[in-house]
Every structure is written in C-alpha cells, then in structure tokens.
Amino acid sequence: MDAKKAPVEDWTTDFDHTHPDYAANAHQIWDDLREECPIAHSDRFGGMWMPTRHEDIAAIAANKDGLYTSRGVVVSEVRPDIPAPIGYAPPITSDPPFHAPARKLLLGPFAPRKVQALEPFTREYCHSLVDAALETSNEQGWFDAAIGYSQNIPVKVIAQMLGLPAEDGPVFRRFIHNIIENPVQREIPEEETVEWYFDQQIAKRKANPKPPGEGDLIDHLLNVEIFGEALAPEHVRGTVVLLLVAGIDTTWSSIGSAIWHLAQHPNDLARFRDDPEVRPFAVEEFLRAYAPVTMARMVAEDHELQGCPMKKDDWLLLPFPAGNRDPEAFEDADKFVIDRQKNRHGAFGLGIHRCLGSNLARMELSVALDVFVDRIRDFSLVDPANVRFSTGQIRGPRELPVSVKTNV
Amino acid sequence: MKINYNRELCQGHNRCYMLAPEIFDVDDEGYAVLKIEGEIPAELHDKAQLCVDNCPEYAIEIAE
Numbered sequence: 001m002d003a004k005k006a007p008v009e010d011w012t013t014d015f016d017h018t019h020p021d022y023a024a025n026a027h028q029i030w031d032d033l034r035e036e037c038p039i040a041h042s043d044r045f046g047g048m049w050m051p052t053r054h055e056d057i058a059a060i061a062a063n064k065d066g067l068y069t070s071r072g073v074v075v076s077e078v079r080p081d082i083p084a085p086i087g088y089a090p091p092i093t094s095d096p097p098f099h100a101p102a103r104k105l106l107l108g109p110f111a112p113r114k115v116q117a118l119e120p121f122t123r124e125y126c127h128s129l130v131d132a133a134l135e136t137s138n139e140q141g142w143f144d145a146a147i148g149y150s151q152n153i154p155v156k157v158i159a160q161m162l163g164l165p166a167e168d169g170p171v172f173r174r175f176i177h178n179i180i181e182n183p184v185q186r187e188i189p190e191e192e193t194v195e196w197y198f199d200q201q202i203a204k205r206k207a208n209p210k211p212p213g214e215g216d217l218i219d220h221l222l223n224v225e226i227f228g229e230a231l232a233p234e235h236v237r238g239t240v241v242l243l244l245v246a247g248i249d250t251t252w253s254s255i256g257s258a259i260w261h262l263a264q265h266p267n268d269l270a271r272f273r274d275d276p277e278v279r280p281f282a283v284e285e286f287l288r289a290y291a292p293v294t295m296a297r298m299v300a301e302d303h304e305l306q307g308c309p310m311k312k313d314d315w316l317l318l319p320f321p322a323g324n325r326d327p328e329a330f331e332d333a334d335k336f337v338i339d340r341q342k343n344r345h346g347a348f349g350l351g352i353h354r355c356l357g358s359n360l361a362r363m364e365l366s367v368a369l370d371v372f373v374d375r376i377r378d379f380s381l382v383d384p385a386n387v388r389f390s391t392g393q394i395r396g397p398r399e400l401p402v403s404v405k406t407n408v
Numbered sequence: 409m410k411i412n413y414n415r416e417l418c419q420g421h422n423r424c425y426m427l428a429p430e431i432f433d434v435d436d437e438g439y440a441v442l443k444i445e446g447e448i449p450a451e452l453h454d455k456a457q458l459c460v461d462n463c464p465e466y467a468i469e470i471a472e
C-alpha cells in the first residue's frame with residue numbers, strides 16, 4: 001500500500017495532484033486557483049508549480065525561451081537523471097533539437113489515414129466487449145463500464161500496433177501504474193520491469209528482422225534512422241515504453257469520462273444517440289470538458305514568472321484540463337455544450353509535443369462511444385458514490401458501475 | 409473570403425481536416441494541407457469559420 005497523503009490545507013501553497021481530494025474535486029480546485037492564485041505552488045515532490053489559466057499553460061508549453069525542459073514529464077520524488085535533449089522516452093522526454101527528428105519517425109504511423117485503417121478492428125472489438133457486458137448485466141443487473149469496457153479498448157489497439165499479445169493487458173496496466181499513476185522508487189524483480197519486458201520483445205525482432213515497411217511498430221523503430229544512424233537501443237526501448245504507456249490510461253480515462261457524463265445527463269445521451277451530426281462535436285466537447293491528461297515540465301533555469309520564483313529543477317504541472325475550463329478562453333467554460341462550435345481545446349497538449357496518438361485516441365473514443373450508445377442506448381449510474389476516479393496526472397473513472405435501461 | 413493557413417504554427421491536431429475535408433487535406437505526417445488557395449465558395453464559408461474557431465494553435469485565419 002502507498003503511504004497515506006498528508007491532508008492539503010491550502011491548495012494555493014500546498015497542492016497535491018496525487019491526493020484523493022484532488023481526484024474528487026479537481027474542477028472546483030482549478031476554478032478557485034484560477035481566481036485566487038493562477039500559479040500555485042507546493043513544496044511536495046521537492047517543489048512544484050501549477051498554472052491554471054489557459055494562456056499561461058499555452059505559453060509554457062510553447063517554451064519560446066527554452067526556460068523549461070521535458071526531461072521529466074511525470075512528477076515524482078526523484079528528478080529523472082537522463083539528460084536532455086534525448087531523455088528516457090523520446091520524443092516526450094526530448095527537447096529541441098533532438099525532439100523534432102525523434103518525433104518525425106512516428107508521425108507517419110500515427111497519421112490520420114494510417115489510423116483510419118484500424119477502425120474496423122476497433123469497432124469489432126468494442127462490439128465483443130458490449131456482448132460480454134450485456135451478458136454480465138443480464139446476470140447481475142449492472143456492469144462496470146471502466147473495467148468491462150473502456151480500459152480494454154486502448155490496450156487491444158496499441159498491442160495490435162506494437163505486435164504484443166493482448167493477453168498481456170494486466171501486465172501493461174501494472175507498468176502504467178508504476179510509471180505514471182504512482183511513480184515511487186520501488187524494488188521489483190528484474191523480470192517484472194518494463195525494461196526487461198521490452199528487451200525481450202526487441203531481441204525477438206532483431207533475431208528475425210523485417211524489411212522496411214513491414215512488421216509492427218517495434219520493427220519500424222528498428223528499421224528507421226536518426227541523423228543517418230540506427231536508433232540507440234535505449235531510444236528504441238524508451239519510445240516503445242512511451243507508446244505503450246501514453247496511450248492506455250489516457251484513452252481509457254477519456255472513454256470512461258464520456259460514458260460517466262452520458263450516464264448522468266439523459267438529454268445529452270438522447271442527443272448523442274439520435275443525432276449523428278452532433279457526434280463529432282460531442283467527442284471534442286468530451287475531450288475539452290473531461291480532458292484526462294496533465295503533463296509536467298521541469299524548470300531549466302532560474303527565472304521569475306509573474307512574480308513566482310521558478311528554480312532550476314522545480315516541477316511545473318501543465319494541467320491542460322484546467323486550461324480547457326478557463327472562462328477567459330471558452331464561453332460557458334464550466335458547462336458541457338454538446339455541439340460547441342468554438343472549441344480550441346488543448347486536451348492533446350499544445351505546441352511541439354502535441355499528442356502523437358491524438359488521431360488514434362480520437363478514433364478510439366469515437367468508435368467506443370458509437371458502439372456503446374448504439375448498442376446499449378440508455379443507461380445510468382448504479383450509484384454516483386460507487387464511481388472511483390484516478391489520482392495523479394491522468395484523470396478518469398477507474399470504477400464505473402452502470403445499469404442498462406431497457407425502455408428505449 | 410480566403411483562408412490563410414500557417415504551416416509553421418500547425419501541429420497536426422487535424423481538427424480542420426475533420427471538420428472540413430472540402431477545405432483541408434492532411435499529409436502523410438498528419439499536417440494540414442490547404443486545398444483551396446483562392447476564393448472559398450460561399451457554401452463553405454461556415455465550415456471555413458469552424459476551422460478557424462477550432463484550431464488549437466491559431467494556425468488558420470480568414471482573410472476577407
């Protein structure tokens with residue numbers, strides 16, 4: 001078990017994004033901070049800052065003067081020691097000038113047309129999950145839409161892209177827990193580490209190399225070059241870990257939050273179900289209103305930001321979800337407007353690190369909601385008190401019991 | 409109505425391509441490609457405005 005967190009008395013000077021109170025009240029906390037103290041501070045995790053205004057978040061992400069580094073993107077007690085500009089998991093932990101070429105290697109496989117090809121596979125899988133969920137629901141009167149539905153979809157899709165067995169889903173979720181949900185120093189046997197897992201997978205492919213353009217994404221990384229040379233082994237491994245970890249509980253959270261919203265708002269559910277034209281707008285509004293991902297930066301050199309003394313190696317959280325709810329940037333920012341016409345949300349980040357998987361994530365979210373709503377049609381929460389949201393930088397329901405209504 | 413599209417600012421969010429495939433295409437790396445360099449036909453004016461209003465990077469503008 002993880003140590004119990006000290007209570008937070010004052011969110012402006014002692015915030016803690018890993019505290020259960022934050023998970024429970026994040027929207028209110030961001031709104032209060034934006035009004036009272038738009039760049040909050042905390043001594044926890046060795047010192048960290050958190051802006052909540054869209055403008056500040058966008059400016060820090062743009063990083064025009066190079067004052068911030070992506071060397072660390074997940075806040076932990078220990079500062080990551082793999083130096084910029086490459087970092088542990090390129091391109092997310094990379095800074096310019098290494099970032100752009102490392103990112104370019106992956107743009108092709110994640111471009112819209114490539115991702116579109118995975119849609120039928122995803123749709124079919126979602127149907128099979130609904131079949132199982134309905135069976136469970138018939139037996140016990142409810143099912144868990146997080147455990148039985150949303151959490152499985154991104155695992156299946158990324159396993160397919162990386163050429164990994166989908167049965168390893170529970171193993172992947174453990175890696176994710178250790179890397180982003182609860183990144184503390186822990187002693188684990190070597191064979192249980194994510195590094196060991198992928199070294200095996202990489203060795204297997206190296207023993208049986210595929211011609212360029214064939215094979216899975218790991219083969220792709222073994223075939224491409226950066227600055228005229230094959231990628232360093234740590235680069236391949238770091239990127240593969242990133243691709244596994246970045247796409248799972250983010251997308252899972254996003255699908256789950258959308259179902260959570262629809263389960264509580266019958267009018268939005270009816271509109272989504274009956275009006276295909278509104279669906280693409282609704283998907284972007286789910287992404288805006290329930291953006292799951294807060295990224296971090298580290299301060300690269302001492303400077304002052306709006307009077308706040310930023311010290312080298314301080315953490316700095318970039319809560320894109322808070323920016324998405326800033327009334328300065330969005331009309332009726334606190335309301336869910338299913339057909340919002342002006343929606344420059346930053347759920348996938350802003351600037352050079354824009355989520356590489358955004359086309360994939362959007363496809364998964366759209367297909368998952370299509371299938372869920374078209375098949376199940378009407379549903380509600382068993383009990384709002386039974387829903388459990390994650391803590392930390394990725395926000396979404398981890399337990400989501402819903403009951404199916406059969407009148408529609 | 410014409411559209412100014414700034415490739416330097418584009419980060420490939422692909423919101424424009426999703427909203428108005430008549431106006432924007434997407435290249436093999438996921439960056440937007442403006443299909444209509446000249447006058448935007450009247451029936452696409454609303455869609456052009458949607459592209460402007462949904463680009464997170466402010467890479468699209470209307471030039472009257």
Ligand code: HEM
Pocket residue numbers: 061070073091092093103154158242243244246247248250251254291292293294295296320346347348349350352353354355356357358360361362
């Ligand atoms: C709804 C689901 C998702 C959300 C909200 C999301 C959000 C984000 C955000 C906010 C960033 C910016 C990081 C930063 O500024 O430091 C990011 C980066 C990234 N995401 Fe996602 N993500 C999602 C799904 C995915 C999926 C499915 C993948 C595919 C494997 C993926 C892969 C990546 C990668 C590789 C980066 C790093 C890009 C770079 O540094 O250039 N994400 N994501």
Ligand code: SF4
Pocket residue numbers: 417418419420421422423424425438439440462463464465466467468
């Ligand atoms: S919406 Fe903006 S950033 Fe996204 S592809 Fe279009 S122009 Fe580029």
